[in-house]
Amino acid sequence: MTSDSATSQGKVPFTTRQWLIIALLCGAQFMLALDFSILSVALPVLGEDLGFQLSDLQWVVTAFALPSGGLLLLFGRAADLYGRRNWFIAGMVLFTVASLAGGLAPTPGFLLAARAAQGVAAAMLTPAAMSLLTTSFAEGSQRDRALGINGALLSLGFLSGVVLGGVVTDLTSWRVTLFISVPVGIVASIAAPILIKESRNEETPRLDLLGAVTVTGGLLSIIFGITSAERNGWASTTTLLSLGAGLVLLIAFFAVESRVTAPLVDLRVLRRRTVSWGNTTGLVTFAMMTGMVFLLTLYMQQVRGMSPLNAGFTFASLGVAAVLGGAFAARIIGRIGVHRALVYGLLLQAASTAALYFLDTEGGMPLLLVATATGGFGHLLAVVGYMITATSGLPDHEQGLATGLAYTGQQLGVTVGTPILATVAAAGIDSAGGSGPAAVLDGVQNGLLLAAGALLLAGLVAIAFLRPRQTVTAPDAGAGTGTGTPLADQQIAAR
Template sequence: MTATLDAAPVRLSSRQRVTLLVLLGAQFMLAVDFSILNVALPAIGAGLHFSLEHLQWVATAFALPAAGFTLLFGRIGDLFGRRRLFLTGLALLVAASLLGGFAQNQPTLLTARVLQGFAAAMATPAALSLLTTSFSEGPRRDRALGLNGALLSSGFTTGALLGGVLADVFGWRWAFLLNVPVALIIVCVTPFVVDASRTPQRPRLDLPGAVTVTLGLLLLVFGITQGSVLAVAGAAVLLAAFWFIERRAVSPLAPVRILRRPTVRWGNLGGLVVFAMGSAVVFLGTIYLQEVLGFSALATGLAFAVPGLVAVLAGVLGGRLLGRLGRRLTLVGGLAVQGLAFLGLVALGADRAMYVPLVVLLSIGFFGHIAAIVAYTVTATSGLPDEEQGLATGLSTLTQQVAITVGIPLVSAVAATRSDVLGGIHTAVIVDVAITLVAAFAINHGLRKARI
């Protein structure tokens, strides 16, 4: 059902404000950490003598555990304590960042990236589930998740800007070391402001389900990043086995009844599309600015500064949009705004004067992008008891990780079908927008049928 606007203002207690600050600070830091090294990759390659074909492993070493273990750790947080898992993830992130910052060879750096991926798989779903369980379902949670969505997007943008500045001015090692003091502060403050979750009964872990889904996701991410059809096929077999195991397990890792919920199913589809197609457009915009228009890396980063600010505004307003429009219309409307705004990129040519229209179109698209992220997060985690929030947030985080992994390779493959760079970008944008709008139509139909 469509929500109505609550006349009463949403007020948070002092403790809730500090809790929100800590958890959102952690999410922002993790988003920055995800993107900051992508910009610094060339400097890392030069510093540790990575060849061009091997440099991608710096990103892949993070993506494999970050996506492959997210669902498992989300459920572990439900069973053994979300705050404990959150603090463990942040502590591991500190250790891994120090290892990477002082790495003197390729194996050490890749080990640090793998550990950072594990840390993200622990801390990200735990932080999101702590956020949803710290605020009751309704306007307060909507506001918190709206701010979370805004900081995720602004964190990715900030990371891109910081990565370039740090690599150029201070050296690539600071891209690893920057989050160490921030993470340590959060680790010290969290026990005093975030309540520990309680397990009502003796925890049991679905080991067969955990093994099949983790191996399946690892193969899926590997297959996508490496272009291996065999790995993707193996992932499909393992994920199908996981589905059958969950239907019969006494204590399933991901109960089928949750996966069958329309809010979980359609919400996560929305998240998959909004993150995959949004990150793909950021990639295409970067190529357009540098390869077609000839702008520097700094000018390219600044082009995303205004859309980043608009994204923060969209996150702040996200809760109000949900109150006025409801989850379905906010999610579908956000996807539609993202798709239609990005469609305007097809009209941009090779003149440097296109810089301003690009920034305007990206800003409009980012507003819809963040509105959809807020709505997808609320939709995918609503109507569930607190003891299953770790699973729900693990699913939504997994959706995000897989989407970012899938989006860029997809549009890159489409762009490569054209001989000229600008033509390839235009073709890829059309495919990107088509996927976004078709998904919006399907989600609208599915959620309307479910009376949401």
């Protein structure tokens, strides 16, 4: 197909420079997702090597999750104000140095500090990379396809981290899992100023420091409370105080933002239905996917007796389907519209999660493979749909804020999913009277039903609150049909 024919059908091909920008920015997102999960399988070996107490191993993951989720809104706004490309490069350099330091860590405290620095860098990189991606491509078919590629690599990074962590640790050392990011970071730091033009707001008001302190403290407290609940329980003093403090700080944040002249978060943006409800659906799809992976890991290892490495490889069908979902998402959206793609993705993930309820203690591996694959495809369709919904219809100077909000919801989802479903599974195991395969299966089934219900509710929310009010044809947004994508699907937030 020639360039002219592709354009006439509404699908504008990427230039070589645009492909390189996609490789740089989406590759950075893949690396961040990979590093978030790659140490999960290696934790026992890592703990033995450095002398971690077993109960403290969770901090290897939590030290990354706390700053990466808590600082997203602040750093997303900072990227808007002070230059997205410069912020991206600074974050990439910090991430590279922190990864090298983590791989060389001689003590537990040194490793945790390096992981925290990685989390800070991730909070700098994520909104900067996403806002650079959305501002580098015009709203329509090109941006949809770029977001589809990004979504595929993002989920592939999370999923492949589990597999790659086991393989690399078995064949070499857990330290290599951290060294992997170093050459990638060096190349990206050099390529960014060559490929990407600087992007920032024309006017740079003073940063809203009070808003930054309250929202960052609130998010950090909420994330800490959620992650500590898995260890200490939801009724523990630590959990309740953390969640309570986070709630108070977030209420104070909204009070501050309604009164300052240059707020960190423009509350008018939060009132847009695509921003508020779109990010709600994104939070749910990420939370339930992360929680489902935890439940199935529990099922495969404690019910079916699989090794961690074999359990990781079993998720290959999920990873492949997720990549396909991201690859075909833009084409599907071009045919049926963003709203329907989001709804269908959520409902497909819900149905696939519900089907996993019928796993048993002996058979069911074909069901596991098929259901996780269809769920992964639906998840990626929902992810791309919600990212387009949450970032479209907004001017370029608000893209850093919009992507910061979107990824804050995503990080909260990744954080909250496992503790909630783990609590439900533990209650089911206790009620079944033991920790044998049958009791664990009961707990897993309870968690899967809750996940399916939450996804169904998210789909109903999308139907009720994100339905386009009118249909206007966007000439460039079709995907091979010439009919275009309903523009209202992408710009509903403007009304």
